[in-house]
Amino acid sequence: xxxxxxxxxxxxxxxxxxxxxxxxxxxxxxxxxxxxxxxxxxxxxxxxxxxxxxxxxxxxxxxxxxxxxxxxxxxxxxxxxxxxxxxxxxxxxxxxxxxxxxxxxxxxxxxxxxxx
Amino acid sequence: xxxxxxxxxxxxxxxxxxxxxxxxxxxxxxxxxxxxxxxxxxxxxxxxxxxxxxxxxxxxxxxxxxxxxxxxxxxxxxxxxxxxxxxxxxxxxxxxxxxxxxxxxxxxxxxxx
Numbered sequence: 001x002x003x004x005x006x007x008x009x010x011x012x013x014x015x016x017x018x019x020x021x022x023x024x025x026x027x028x029x030x031x032x033x034x035x036x037x038x039x040x041x042x043x044x045x046x047x048x049x050x051x052x053x054x055x056x057x058x059x060x061x062x063x064x065x066x067x068x069x070x071x072x073x074x075x076x077x078x079x080x081x082x083x084x085x086x087x088x089x090x091x092x093x094x095x096x097x098x099x100x101x102x103x104x105x106x107x108x109x110x111x112x113x114x115x116x
Numbered sequence: 117x118x119x120x121x122x123x124x125x126x127x128x129x130x131x132x133x134x135x136x137x138x139x140x141x142x143x144x145x146x147x148x149x150x151x152x153x154x155x156x157x158x159x160x161x162x163x164x165x166x167x168x169x170x171x172x173x174x175x176x177x178x179x180x181x182x183x184x185x186x187x188x189x190x191x192x193x194x195x196x197x198x199x200x201x202x203x204x205x206x207x208x209x210x211x212x213x214x215x216x217x218x219x220x221x222x223x224x225x226x227x228x229x
Contacts, residue, residue, distance in 0.1 A: 034218070043120075043207050043220035044159065089158055103149060103161025103175055 012113040019080050021110045023073040023090035030092040034104065035064060035075045037086045044089060047075070077112075085114045118143070120210050120221035121190075128227045129198045137193040137224045141210030145219070148191045150183060153205045153223070165191060198228045 013019045025033075031052040036044035050057045050064045050073075057064050063076040073090050091104040121140040129135050141148050146167050151159040161175040165185040176183065180198075185191040195202055209220045 036220075041222075043122075043222045045220070046218045049218075091159075103151075103164060103172065104159075105161070106151075106158030108156075108158045 009108070010111045010113065012115055013080055014115050015082060016079055019075075019077040019084070019112060021075045021077075021088050021090075021112065023075075023107055025071050025073065025090070025092050025107075027092065027094050027105070028071065029094035030071075032093045033064070033066060033073050034091045035062075035073075036089045036091060036106075037084075038089060038109070039086045047088075080112075080114050082114050082116070085112060087111050120208055120219050122206075122208050122221035122224050124224060125222065126225050126227070128229060130229055131199060132197050135195040135198050135202070135226055135228075137195075137206050137208075137226070138190040139193070139208030139210075139221060140190040141208075142219055145210035145212050147211045147213065148185050149209045149211075150191075150193050151207045151209065151220075153207060155204075159207060162193075195226075198226075200228045202226060203228045 011019060011021060034049040035047040037047050038044045048057060048059045048062050048064050050066050052068060055066055061078045065074045075088060077084055087109040089106050089109045091106045093104050120142055123138050127135055139148060148165045150162040152162055153159045163170060163176050163183045164172040165183060167185055168187050180196045182194045191208065193206060203226055205223045205225045207220050207223045211218055
């Protein structure tokens with residue numbers, strides 16, 4: 001079946017460095033993507049989203065890049081801080097513009113570890 | 117403006133008992149989604165509801181699981197005759213419009229013993 005998945009289960013970076021978390025998706029009908037951050041014992045927290053008619057979107061210290069040709073999504077976090085340590089999930093939904101399932105499909109997550 | 121509120125945060129049930137999980141959406145949100153998360157896994161969509169209506173329950177197990185979102189009060193996810201495999205974190209999300217589940221609650225962690 002089609003799914004959303006992440007390339008690496010754990011990513012360790014030095015504090016202050018930039019982080020890049022990758023995500024591959026297989027549903028070509030996906031047209032809306034969201035990155036969530038989940039800290040231990042808490043619910044997912046919305047970080048940034050992007051629609052399929054865009055290639056790039058920037059937020060505060062975060063940038064999401066979408067490559068529809070290879071069905072790849074990435075989250076870039078600039079100047080990582082200890083508070084960025086968490087599990088990051090990409091999620092996708094197909095048919096936002098009409099039709100398709102109503103639930104987000106989540107990948108398994110990447111655990112980002114910030115080294116002091 | 118309070119966020120999505122779920123209770124209880126932790127719930128322990130013996131096999132065969134019923135579990136009731138409650139979710140109050142954010143103020144002004146009429147769309148509610150339930151997700152299940154197993155340890156070290158992503159979230160799996162279960163059901164999407166609007167007030168008094170189940171819109172999409174394609175992720176719900178066919179037996180023992182039910183959900184409602186009455187006109188008044190919180191959304192309820194009910195699991196009857198729980199089994200050990202039901203042990204998981206159950207998250208609720210709400211949104212002001214469909215197909216965007218941007219705001220999640222803190223979850224209910226169900227343990228079946």
